[in-house]
Amino acid sequence: MQGSPKKIAMPFAKWVSCLDWRWLLFIGSPLFLFVVFFSTSFPSTPLSSLWPLRRFIISHAFQGNSTFNGDFLSKDQLVVRSRIAVCLVGGARRFELTGPSIIDNILKQYPNSDLFLHSPLDKDAFKFSLLKNAPRVASVRIFQPQPLPQTESETRVLTALNSPNAIQGLLQYFNLVEGCLTMIKSYEAKKNFKYDWIVRTRVDGYWNRPLDPEHFIAGEYVVPEGSSYGGLNDRLGIGDQRTSTVALSRLSLIPALDSAGFHSLNSETAFKAQLTTHGVSYVTKRLPFCVVSDRRYDFPPSEFGVPVAALSSPGPLSGAKCRPCRAACKGECAERAMAVLNRGWSWTRLENGSLRLCNASGGWEEGWQARFDKVAGKKFAATRKRIQSMKLEDCLRDFKILQKRAVTWDAPPATEICTLGLAHT
Structure with missing residues (x-):
């Protein structure tokens, strides 16, 4: 005997209500992921227009600890597979020490990352x-630096205090950072896609461990903790499209800071004001890199002094100044030295012996090369020695390879770069 429609509908409704929504994801998501990642692999196709949806999935759909994560891709795996622009800025200086660590611990960790280099031409540029x-070189710009005009708003907003090259130094640095953003936007337009993330770091950063996917946080701009100088540490930044566009617009947003009443800012306080006035939320994290520096600082550091870490420090050093040295202060000595520092200025953590201090009141000590080689290992030591003994023909050959691999190239002839550098070696 047939049942009434009402009796049939009730069991069906009960069955639907019991259906776990995760099974719908289980059934539909593989096909959806194929379409989304297909658009990444072939960005010139119309499917590349799906990038905002792809970013939404990476940022939201796989957060948490659902069984769906275990069955397919975790958030970390999705970050690794994301399209990432790595923006590298600054002068080459000690790039023979820092460059290999950036390649191994950032670029090679993320197979879909593209390198963007924005740097002034100088005697060290041959090291590039x-x-x-x-692994992947998107765009290289090495340019002849020129003085930048200084506007009235820049004079009001910025201060020359504690800047090695006064306000002009800040403008040159801001120009490097924002210029790299311009390069990224131009490349995106050319290739008809958008990056999921932008990592902005410095040429003089030495990484002793890989950049972890946990530092990619949707909707938040991630910066290193410590070395904040009254604002935010601006030696590294990780963000999505929206947050990175604000964070990297160092020059063009100065008039907005002026209108908001900000005056006499250093780089770090200007950076913080830039984010807060434009509604960008930020997070500070401990990150495994330090900034290799030739500058001299008083030792031991005073309340507003600058500690210089030994490269052998386990860290994470979060962008603190560093150099290869025999540690002049560690353990209890380091604790006493760091206790003096103002925590809103240039401090960095030292828990569990993670920080060893150099006496950086003079130049690099004799024998620093052997100390670097011991800390960095045989692979990086071999690269240092190769640059130290590089011949003109080697430099020209390597630049020819680099230029061929770069999608966009804007630099002086390799003969000019190599001759300028090797004439000083």
């Missing part, structure tokens, strides 16, 4: 020939 070993 090392980037021939980078």
Whole structure:
């Protein structure tokens, strides 16, 4: 005997209500992921227009600890597979020490990352020939630096205090950072896609461990903790499209800071004001890199002094100044030295012996090369020695390889870069 429609509908409704929504994801998501990641692999196709939806999935759909994560891709795995622009800025200086660590611990950790280099031409620029070993090179710009005009708003907003090259130094640095953003936007327009993330770091950063996917946080701009100088540490930044666009617009947002009443800011306080006035939320994290520096600082550091870490420090050093040295202060000595520092200025953590201090009141000590080689290992030591003994023909050959691998190239002839550098070696 047939049942009434009402009796049939009730069991069906009960069955639907019991259906776990995760099974719908289980059934539909593989096909959806195929379409989304297909658009990444072939960005010139119309499917590349799906990038905002792809970013939404990476940022939201796989957060948490659902069984769906275990069955398919975790959030970390999705970050690793994301399209990432790595923006590298600054002068080459000690790039023979820092460059290999950036290649290994950032670029090679993320197979879909593209390198963007924005740097002034100087006697050390020949060291960028090392980037021939980078997995993917999107754009290289090495330019002849020129003085930048200083506007009235820049004079009001910025201060020359504690800047090695006064306000002009800040403007040059801001120009490097924002110029890299311009390069990224131009490349995106050319290739018809958008990056999921932008990592902005410095040429003089030495990484002793890989950049972890946990530092990619949707909707938040991630910066290193410590070394904040009254604002935010601006030696590294990780963000999505929206947050990174604000964070990297260092020059063009100065008039907005002026209108908001900000005056006499250093780089770090200007950076913080830039984020807060434009509604960008930020997070500070401990990150495994330090900034290799030749500058001299009083030792031991005073309340508003600058500690210089030994490269052998386990860290994470979160962008603190560093150099290869025999540690002049560690353990209880380091604790006493760091206790003096103002925590809103140039401090960094030292728990569990993670910080060893150099006496950086003079130049690099004799024998620093052997100390670097011991800390960095045989692979990085071999690269240092190769640059130290590089010949003109080697430099020209390596730049030829690098230029061939770069999608966009804007730099002086390799003969000019190599001759300028090797004439000083």
